[in-house]
Amino acid sequence: MVRVAVLGVHLESNRFAPVTTRSDFDLRTWLEGEAILTDAKSAAPRQGAEIPAFLEEIQRHLDAEILPILVAAAEPGGPLDEAVFQTIQDTVRAKLTDHAPIDAVYVASHGAMVGVETLDPDGALLQTVRDVVGPKVPIVATLDLHANLSDRMADAADCLVGYRTNPHVDQADVAREAAIILARMVKGSEFHMAHLRLPLTPASVTLLTHEPGAYADRVEDAARLTDPHGALVNATVLGGFVYSDTPDNGIAAIVTASDRIVAEREAARLAGTLWADRHRFVRTLTSIADAVRAVTADDGLRWILSDAGDNPGGGGRGTSTDLLRALIDAKAARVLCGLFIDPDLAEDAAAAGVGAKITARFLRRGFDGFGEPFTARAEVLALSDGHVVGRRGLVAGRRVDLGTTAALGIRGLTVIVASNRKQCADPVYFEHLGLDPGQYRAVVVKSRGHFRAGFDEFFDQDQVLEVDTKGLTSPILSNFEFRGLPRPVYPLDTDAVWTPPDWAIPHLKALNLLP
Numbered sequence: 001m002v003r004v005a006v007l008g009v010h011l012e013s014n015r016f017a018p019v020t021t022r023s024d025f026d027l028r029t030w031l032e033g034e035a036i037l038t039d040a041k042s043a044a045p046r047q048g049a050e051i052p053a054f055l056e057e058i059q060r061h062l063d064a065e066i067l068p069i070l071v072a073a074a075e076p077g078g079p080l081d082e083a084v085f086q087t088i089q090d091t092v093r094a095k096l097t098d099h100a101p102i103d104a105v106y107v108a109s110h111g112a113m114v115g116v117e118t119l120d121p122d123g124a125l126l127q128t129v130r131d132v133v134g135p136k137v138p139i140v141a142t143l144d145l146h147a148n149l150s151d152r153m154a155d156a157a158d159c160l161v162g163y164r165t166n167p168h169v170d171q172a173d174v175a176r177e178a179a180i181i182l183a184r185m186v187k188g189s190e191f192h193m194a195h196l197r198l199p200l201t202p203a204s205v206t207l208l209t210h211e212p213g214a215y216a217d218r219v220e221d222a223a224r225l226t227d228p229h230g231a232l233v234n235a236t237v238l239g240g241f242v243y244s245d246t247p248d249n250g251i252a253a254i255v256t257a258s259d260r261i262v263a264e265r266e267a268a269r270l271a272g273t274l275w276a277d278r279h280r281f282v283r284t285l286t287s288i289a290d291a292v293r294a295v296t297a298d299d300g301l302r303w304i305l306s307d308a309g310d311n312p313g314g315g316g317r318g319t320s321t322d323l324l325r326a327l328i329d330a331k332a333a334r335v336l337c338g339l340f341i342d343p344d345l346a347e348d349a350a351a352a353g354v355g356a357k358i359t360a361r362f363l364r365r366g367f368d369g370f371g372e373p374f375t376a377r378a379e380v381l382a383l384s385d386g387h388v389v390g391r392r393g394l395v396a397g398r399r400v401d402l403g404t405t406a407a408l409g410i411r412g413l414t415v416i417v418a419s420n421r422k423q424c425a426d427p428v429y430f431e432h433l434g435l436d437p438g439q440y441r442a443v444v445v446k447s448r449g450h451f452r453a454g455f456d457e458f459f460d461q462d463q464v465l466e467v468d469t470k471g472l473t474s475p476i477l478s479n480f481e482f483r484g485l486p487r488p489v490y491p492l493d494t495d496a497v498w499t500p501p502d503w504a505i506p507h508l509k510a511l512n513l514l515p
Contacts, residue, residue: 001063001064001065002062002063002064002065002103002104002186003064003065003067003099003101003102003103003104004058004062004064004065004066004067004102004103004104004105004106004182005067005068005069005096005099005102005104005105005106005133006036006051006054006055006066006067006068006069006071006105006106006107006108007068007069007070007071007092007105007106007107007108007129008048008050008051008070008071008072008073008107008108008109009070009071009072009073009088009109009110009113009121009122009125010029010048010072010073010074010108010109010110010144011072011073011074011076011077011080011110011112011113011121012076012110012112012113012144012146012241012244012313012314012315013076013077013078013079013080013112013113013114013115013241013244013315014076014077014078014241014243014244014314014315014316014472014473015078015079015114015243015244015245015246015484016078016243016245016315016472016480017076017077017078017315017316017317017472018077018078019077019078019079019080019081019116020074020077020078020079020080020081020084021081021084022081022084022087024074024075024077025072025073025074025084027074027075027401027420028046028073028074028075029046029047029071029072029073029074030071030072030073031046031047031068031070031071031072032068032069032070032091032095033068033069033095034068035068036051036068036069036070036071037055037066037068039071040052040055044389044397044398044399045397045398045399046398046399047071047073047398048073048108048171048398049171049172049175049397049398050108050142050171050172050174050175051071051106051108051175052172053171053172053173053175053176053179054106054108054175054176054178054179056176057175057176057179057180058106058179058182058183060179061179061180061183061184062183062186067095067099067102069091069092069095069096069099070088070091070092070095071108072088075312075313075420075421075422076312076313076314076315077315077421078315079114079115079116080113080114080115080116080118080121081115081116082115082116082117082118085115085118085121085124088121088125089124089125089128092125092128092129092132093128093131093132096129096132096133097132100132100133102132102133102137103137103186104137104138104139104140104182104185104186105129105133105137105138105139105140106140106141106142106175106178106179106182107125107126107129107139107140107141107142107157108141108142108175109122109125109141109142109143109147110122110143110144110146110147111141111143111144111146111147111148111149111153111162111238112144112146112147112148112240112241112244113244114244114245114246114484119246119247119248119484120150120152120153120246120248122147122148122150122153123150123151123152123153123156123248124152126139126141126152126153126156126157127152127155127156129156130156130157138158138159138182138185138186139156139157139158139159140157140158140159140160140161140178140181140182140185141153141157141159141160141161141178142160142161142162142163142171142174142175142178143160143161143162143163143236143238144162144163144168145162145163145164145165145166145168145207145209145238145239146166146204146207146238146239146240146241147162147238147240147241148238148240148241148244148246148248148249148250149195149197149238149240149248149250149252149254150248154193154195154254157193158185158191158193159178159181159182159185159191159193159233159234159256160193160195160234160236160254160256161174161177161178161181161234161236162174162236162237162238162254164209164219164222164223164236165209165210166207166208166209166210166239166449167208167210167393167394167425167449167450167451167452167453167454168394168450168453169393169394169396169453177226177228177233177234180228180229180233181228181233181234181256184228184233189258190258191233191256191257191258191263192256192257192258192259192260192263192264193254193255193256193263194254194255194256194260194263194264194266194267194268195252195253195254195255195267196252196253196267196268196270196271196500196501196504197248197250197251197252198250198251198252198271198274198275198278198498199250199486199488199489199490199496199497199498200250200251200274200275200278200281200489200490200496200498201240201242201249201250201251201477201485201489201490201491201492202215202239202242202251202281202282202490202491203242203283203475203476203477204239204241204242204314204448204449204473204475205283205285205308205448205449205466205475206281206282206283206475207239207449208449208452210452210461211461213280214274214277214278214280214281215237215239215251215274215281217277218237218253218270218273218274218277219237221235221237221270221273222235222236222237222253222255222270223235225255225266231257231258231259231262232255232256232257232258232262232263232266233256233257233258234254234255234256235253235254235255235256235266235267235270236253236254236255237251237252237253237254237270237274238251238252238253238254239251240252241314242477242485243314243315243472243473243480244484245480245482245483245484245485246484246485247484247485247486249484249485249486249489250486250489251274252271253267253268253270253271253274254267255267255270264503264504264507265507265510265511267504268500268504268507268508268511268513269507269511269513271500271504272500272508272511272513272514272515273513275498275513275515276513276515278490278491281490281491282491283466283475285308285466285467285468285475285476286305286465286466286467286468287467287468288322288323288326288467288468288469289326290465291303291305291323291326291465291467292326292327292330292332294442294465295327295330295332295335295441295442296330296331296332296333301463302440302441302442302459302463303441303442303443303459303463303464303465304442304443304444304445304451304455304458304459304463304464304465305323305442305443305444305445305465305467306445306447306448306449306451306464306465306466306467307320307323307444307445307446307447307467307469307471308448308466308467308468308469308473308474308475309370309467309468309469309470309471309472309473309474309475309476310370310446310469310470310471310472310473311423311446311447311448311471311473312339312341312421312422312423312446312447313394313422313423313425313447313448313450313473314423314448314472314473315472315473316370316423316446316471316472316473317341317370317371317421317471317472318339318340318341318418318421318422318423318446319340319341319342319363319370319371320370320371320446320469320470320471321362321363321371321372321374322372322469322470323444323467323469324337324340324413324415324444325372325374327413327444328376328410328411328413331411331412332411332412332413332441332442333411333412333441334412334439334440334441334442335412335413335414335440335441335442335443335444336413336414336416336430336435336437336440336442336443336444337413337414337415337416337443337444338415338416338418338424338429338430338444338445338446339402339405339416339417339418339422339423339424339429339446340362340415340416340417340418340446341417341418341419341420341421342362342363342417342419343403343404343419343420344361344364344365345360345361345362345364345406345408345417346403346404346405346406346417346418346419347404347419348360348361349378349380349383349406349408349417350383350404350406352380353380353383354380354381354382354383355379355380356379356380357377357378357379357380358377358378358379358380359375359376359377359378360375360376360377360378360408360410361373361375362374362375362376370470370471370472376410376411377410378408378409378410378415379408379409380406380407380408380409381406381407381408381409381414381433382406382407382433382434382435383404383405383406383407383433384402384404384405384406384432384433385403385404385405386401386402386403386404386405386418386419386420387399387400387401387402388400388402388428388429388432389428390426390428391426391427391428391431391454392426392427392428392453392454392457393425393426393450393451393452393453393454394425394426394450394453394454395425395426396426400422400426401420402418402419402420402422402429403418403419403420404418404419405417405418405419405433407433407435414435414440416429416430416433416435423445423446423447423448423450423451424445424446424447424451425445425447425450425451425453425454426454427454427455427457427458430443437455437458438457438458443455443458443459448473452464477491477492478492497515498515499515500514500515
């Protein structure tokens with residue numbers, strides 16, 4: 001029987017957001033040992049889709065004994081508190097040591113984590129795994145499409161497999177591919193992994209994969225190359241997460257194949273084409289004024305508005321008020337907005353009860369840089385404890401806790417106020433309150449892109465407006481004072497230059513892609 005350890009840490013770190021603490025993990029997922037397997041078998045797991053899918057697939061290829069280590073996940077937020085990271089490291093090291101000998105390891109992590117002190121926690125975690133299990137034990141990891149690839153991550157793992165969809169709906173698929181690759185390694189197959197990282201750090205809104213674009217085209221290219229049963233087992237294009245503000249930022253290409261030359265050639269081709277297409281990594285946003293005009297126009301058109309600058313799914317706080325206040329001031333009608341994160345206001349509404357008229361005091365604790373306090377008369381339309389199971393897209397089938405949640409009627413708007421920070425990626429966040437997004441003239445979501453997979457049954461892509469709002473995920477990168485990026489980088493520095501490593505130059509020359 002093959003002894004396979006499974007573990008993972010999910011945190012997308014926004015360097016500009018408040019520090020992520022242990023309580024943030026407790027709100028979402030912190031599972032150790034057998035609790036991981038129990039949760040994976042439940043009807044609505046707390047953990048992501050990767051490990052449950054991996055566990056199913058690996059048993060098809062190996063007589064495997066699963067050794068569950070640690071699965072920890074927090075909502076995207078600020079840098080990881082150092083004490084929490086050390087707890088993670090100590091837990092992983094101790095449990096792996098206790099389970100020795102280990103024949104293979106699967107790691108399901110995000111890949112865009114930064115720490116208050118440790119710059120590259122994902123690399124450090126993979127290195128800890130490698131140190132414990134030794135140089136010959138295969139390690140395969142899956143990564144979010146927005147992972148920031150470090151050399152340490154690539155050196156510690158035998159294969160890194162990234163998501164291919166944005167919005168992310170293929171976590172289970174890539175985990176199954178990882179299981180196939182890991183099983184082949186256990187049975188003796190050897191592979192070579194080549195990677196290149198570019199000085200190219202675009203905003204996340206340019207990394208969608210549902211429509212043609214500089215990024216989507218290369219992801220599709222990588223998908224065509226990938227065959228976990230073949231000689232080239234995986235090709236991944238990571239978009240990175242610029243708000244991590246780390247030296248490891250940058251779009252990266254990773255190719256794993258049985259032939260080292262093939263891996264290097266295809267990694268160079270993907271990276272070279274991305275660099276040649278760097279000018280396509282731009283996106284024009286809709287101003288708040290134009291968005292309000294669209295919503296209030298007498299033309300019968302319906303819209304879904306992305307509050308792109310304040311996406312809790314990228315570390316935003318869910319508290320920016322500029323778009324909300326503009327819609328209130330414009331007397332917009334039949335508009336549904338969510339999720340505004342304000343536990344004080346949610347508790348006020350719960351105390352008053354459904355049907356009560358209250359003075360809604362938004363952000364009473366003061367100005368936080370991206371949300372100005374204001375008051376408005378409101379009617380409490382609906383209340384819930386916030387316990388839901390995702391229906392579509394990113395959190396489909398998963399348990400989610402929004403905390404005390406209220407629907408408030410403010411003039412022609414219905415505003416959903418939640419207590420726990422989540423991006424509005426699933427219509428169930430409205431529906432569990434008895435609200436049907438399809439019945440509104442416009443829906444406003446604090447989400448950057450994952451709403452597209454949740455709300456596409458109500459709105460086509462040509463009905464989406466990405467609005468230029470304030471917040472910690474603003475696509476206007478000049479709004480931030482970056483200190484960690486490996487400057488110069490494109491698009492912040494239009495004169496940025498890519499100098500490929502020596503091994504890539506012959507391939508780039510042969511492909512006419514030498515920068």
